[in-house]
Amino acid sequence: MIALLIRDLRLAFRAGGGFGLGLGFFLILAVLVPLGVGPDPATLGLIAPGILWVGALLACLLSLDRIFALDHEDGSLDLLATSPIPLEGVVAIKALAHWITTGLPLALAAPVLGILLNLAAPGFGVLIVSLALGTPALSMIGAFGAALTVGLKRGGLLMSLLVLPLYMPTLVFGAQAVTRAAQGLDAATPLLLLSGITAGSVALLPFAAAFALRINLR
Amino acid sequence: MELRVTELACARGGLPLIEGLSFAVGPGEALVLRGPNGSGKTTLLRTLAGLQPALDGEISCPPEQMAYAAHADGLKSTLSVRENLGFWAAIHGVSDIEPALEAMNLRDLADRQAQHLSAGQKRRLGLARLIVTGRWLWVLDEPTVSLDAASVALFAGVVRAHLATGGAALLATHIDLGLPEARVLDLGPYKAEIPADLGFGGFDGENGGAFL
Numbered sequence: 001m002i003a004l005l006i007r008d009l010r011l012a013f014r015a016g017g018g019f020g021l022g023l024g025f026f027l028i029l030a031v032l033v034p035l036g037v038g039p040d041p042a043t044l045g046l047i048a049p050g051i052l053w054v055g056a057l058l059a060c061l062l063s064l065d066r067i068f069a070l071d072h073e074d075g076s077l078d079l080l081a082t083s084p085i086p087l088e089g090v091v092a093i094k095a096l097a098h099w100i101t102t103g104l105p106l107a108l109a110a111p112v113l114g115i116l117l118n119l120a121a122p123g124f125g126v127l128i129v130s131l132a133l134g135t136p137a138l139s140m141i142g143a144f145g146a147a148l149t150v151g152l153k154r155g156g157l158l159m160s161l162l163v164l165p166l167y168m169p170t171l172v173f174g175a176q177a178v179t180r181a182a183q184g185l186d187a188a189t190p191l192l193l194l195s196g197i198t199a200g201s202v203a204l205l206p207f208a209a210a211f212a213l214r215i216n217l218r
Numbered sequence: 219m220e221l222r223v224t225e226l227a228c229a230r231g232g233l234p235l236i237e238g239l240s241f242a243v244g245p246g247e248a249l250v251l252r253g254p255n256g257s258g259k260t261t262l263l264r265t266l267a268g269l270q271p272a273l274d275g276e277i278s279c280p281p282e283q284m285a286y287a288a289h290a291d292g293l294k295s296t297l298s299v300r301e302n303l304g305f306w307a308a309i310h311g312v313s314d315i316e317p318a319l320e321a322m323n324l325r326d327l328a329d330r331q332a333q334h335l336s337a338g339q340k341r342r343l344g345l346a347r348l349i350v351t352g353r354w355l356w357v358l359d360e361p362t363v364s365l366d367a368a369s370v371a372l373f374a375g376v377v378r379a380h381l382a383t384g385g386a387a388l389l390a391t392h393i394d395l396g397l398p399e400a401r402v403l404d405l406g407p408y409k410a411e412i413p414a415d416l417g418f419g420g421f422d423g424e425n426g427g428a429f430l
Binding site for chain 1: 267268269270271281282284285286288289290291292293294295296297301304305306308309310311347
């Protein structure tokens, strides 16, 4: 399993591996929003939590179809399915690799972009925490969506449509946590709900995704 | 350890291809599958490898004992030969890949990225994976595609060495591998009858009128 994680990370960091795709998108969005909305600090501060969370979510969505599609194309997925590693483990590891290359950098970069968007000072800590707690769910739900659409050519659109409704709770509670913190309110409740979604996704979705993969490999 | 297949039936995309197939492969044996394109060789091998369920019949050997190799080699173009092979070795809990590199004559290419290999070299790397799986039954779908004559002979030697150590091989191939000891199984007689109720006649059947 460690070998699979190392391979996926190595592939992501090598040329053409897609690392930085989501991060680049996130940066561009956060730089463009003040230009589009206007420089009024009050307005920017008001929409900052929502923009940052929507940006992180879309950045995650960008690289989802790579999770299984590339392995399916070159035959690795068939070979992994016949390997000693259970397919559930393959799914979990690949979602973890996706999170390390996408969600984690987003959580770390978000405070810098928070400055660009004039996020209120108390919101910064919760911004990092909420993204760190919420993005694993985005990767795991995304891996499920990718597993459902793995055999399809140009399955990206269908996958986005399948995955976006499942992303809603994470977005709502994540953005809510940052908004409340920025207003100086207690953000514990949305953060707990966010953790709950992540824990549930990580516990259940590897099994659902592995089941979908087995059907798609037939 | 023996692969015993009894009255197996399998289908591709819902269309039955093979039925009533029985055979056995024991340690030290090689079985070559023959049959025209579309006769179900790939489907049979995928069914044996556990990638798709059988319609009917029994397979005595669990997929965990088989090393499956298909048309695609499962190589990552940005990883080197050593990294590619090392990954599959690690997945199968094997640490030493040097014998496999040596056997498929890949040692000189070990540090080259897979994207810079020729088709035949990629194939050799894909076949080297079989050695590092450490599994006794090799299930091979067209293993010699894009190999030159020398590489085919090299591969035949690898298969023979595998058989000599108590392994077994099931190969779907159109060319002569140079394995005189291998038995040949023609899939022709096991072609499945397509049931009429599958409706491949489209709307020409008795229900057709309802749509007019």
